[in-house]
């Protein structure tokens with residue numbers, strides 16, 4: 001009587017398991033990519049529109065005091081959130097806009113505002129130093 005060795009019976013099964021796992025990983029990656037692209041195309045026109053406007057630093061300062069100062073400090077020196085002094089030298093406008101609207105960095109909430117208000121806020125962020 002011959003007993004089949006475990007390595008010959010197990011191998012096909014194990015590689016099928018690996019292929020299944022790879023298929024799942026590939027499918028998940030595709031879904032994540034599609035969702036990411038959908039969001040990028042939603043945010044892009046907004047960034048473009050904002051970039052075309054010229055902002056009022058005075059109104060931006062007002063918006064900052066109302067929405068951001070509770071976490072970033074009244075002079076943006078940092079509190080719960082990091083200091084935003086010279087933040088525009090560290091981050092591009094599109095990065096700043098994405099961070100403000102996305103809600104990707106909790107506890108910072110996602111802020112939805114008109115492009116003009118965003119342009120004003122950016123003008124204020126540019127003045128922080």
Ligand code: HEC
Nearest residue numbers: 067068071080081082087096099100105106107108109111
């Ligand atoms: C509830 C608190 C909270 C509020 C309100 C808030 N933030 Fe934040 N913010 C944070 C925290 C916390 C971080 C750090 C997030 C991280 O990097 O993980 C952050 C990060 C940032 C950054 C990135 C800083 C850097 O050096 O990379 C910017 C820019 C920013 N916030 C702008 C704003 C603006 C503008 C507003 C108002 C419209 C705002 N935040 C309101 C908590 C807050």
